[in-house]
Amino acid sequence: MPLKDVLAACLVMVLWGANFVVIDWGLRDVPPLLFLTMRFGLVLLALPFVPRPDAPLRSVLAVGAAMSLGQFGLLYTALALGMPPGLASLVLQLQAVVTVVLAAAVLGERPALLQWTGVALGVVGLGVVALGRGGHVPLVALVLIVGAAVSWAVGNVLVRRLEVPGGLGLTVWSALVVPLPLLALSLVLDGPAAVGHALTQLTPAAWLSTLYTAVLASLVGYGIWNRLLQHHPASEVAPFTLLVPPVGIAAAWLVAGERLTPTALGGGALLVLGVALVVLGPRVRAAVRVRTGLTG
Template identity: 45%
Template sequence: MKPRDIALAVAIAAAWGVNFVIIDVGLGHFPPLLFNALRFTLAAFPAVLLAGRPPAAWRWVIAVALALSVTKFSLLFVGMHAGMPAGLASLVLQSQAVFTIGLAALLLRERPGRRQLAGLAVAAAGIGVVATRVGAGGLPAGAFASVLGAAAAWGLANIATRRAAPTDVLRFMIWVSAVASVPLILLSLLVEGPAADLAALRAIDGPAVAALLYVVLVATLAGFGGWGLLIRRYGASPVAPFSLLVPVFGLASAALFLGERIHRTDLLGGVLVIGGVLVGVAPVVRPLDRVAA
């Protein structure tokens, strides 16, 4: 890869890592489901009016929208709202690799190799180390379970994305966002209620707008657009390992800007998760197997 493209890949990983801090800020202003609905609605409109036809079959656009945008991000936002630290959330989400390989074996009959199995076992052990903080360690069980569920939904979305094989990642994500926007709005209205949603919108201020613009313009549109550009230039294998920098930036930025304490179990678990994913999964990832929040 050219130095400027390496710099772009690192910049995208940094933007996605910092995004967990931005999400935490946004959740201080919006109910989690409403925040997620606003993210994908604004990411889709008006961009979808200029995007042309979806670069994949409609069934896969719908499948990814439901698995990724509706389920994965809703669970992530709900989990963080319930007390999952931003930095730790960026790390636990990397367990999506374990779910991706497991679901690929179950649904696509793909047999993982020994190296994959060994790497995934190490990554799973890392998540187990992080999980020791649940309860007595001050980590809410429900919040941890929600983010782990988000990782599982991400794994399912990865399978659907691999089957979709979109020719343009950014255009694909714009259509995924558009399809997800309606069920996300309805979900927020049903679960959080019109009164809570209206109150949040009426109380919107500068930091809330800034957080929303960041997750829409930087994390979603610019992030996916740049990532797709790198994938088209070099293929998935050289690019995907840069995504392992996301939890590094996530933990560091959460400690710096939110004052989150990094526990020893976080560090040990992080080394195991990132190391296991790097060894066992990075060589076989596909274009969207690794994207961040």
């Protein structure tokens, strides 16, 4: 991969890693589901300029219901309930582990032994994180983040099963299913008075956070990511996502002073190692087969 593409991939990881801190920043002034409504409402402004994915609309909306509505709805709520953004960036990577399990059960895929080892390490790491999260992290917030990871994994499997092309088009068009349900849910849970007050008293922090999450994290991030996937094998591009947790933890430490407990850090390291085995397993197996073929 050329150096400029490596740097582009690293830029996306910085945008996505810092996104957790930016979301947490914006949630100080806006209820979580309303804040997410604003984000995807802004994303939908790009709809006239982005071609619709070559797939039935119901399939696109099904992916959006899992990847955007479910994942981010749970993520934003968890952050609003006290989940530290750095720890959230770690636990959310559990999606790669859950994706392997769901793909094996639903699609009949056969993971490599290294990937199953990664699944086991990921589960153990999550358990250690849960035990070492510290008293300041509500258990319900951790459960919601795990739910967000599962929802993301369901979206991944839907993309494979329904053969919906990924990338920027899928990000924008699948957002159709997000704003109205979340706005309705926010009105029910937060109340019309709280929603009206938040919308009429939007702070610069709320606007900047919304712009960052919609434009930089969603449109720019996925635009670059899609271009990289079009020009390089997924096995070369996907491993860059392992940079998201370190960036998220570093950003949370620099901006918010977040410090994880040693036990949580150890569990996070196990989880990331598990994800690394899941992501890199097929590549390692292919390399071994090539080497065996050459030497045999």
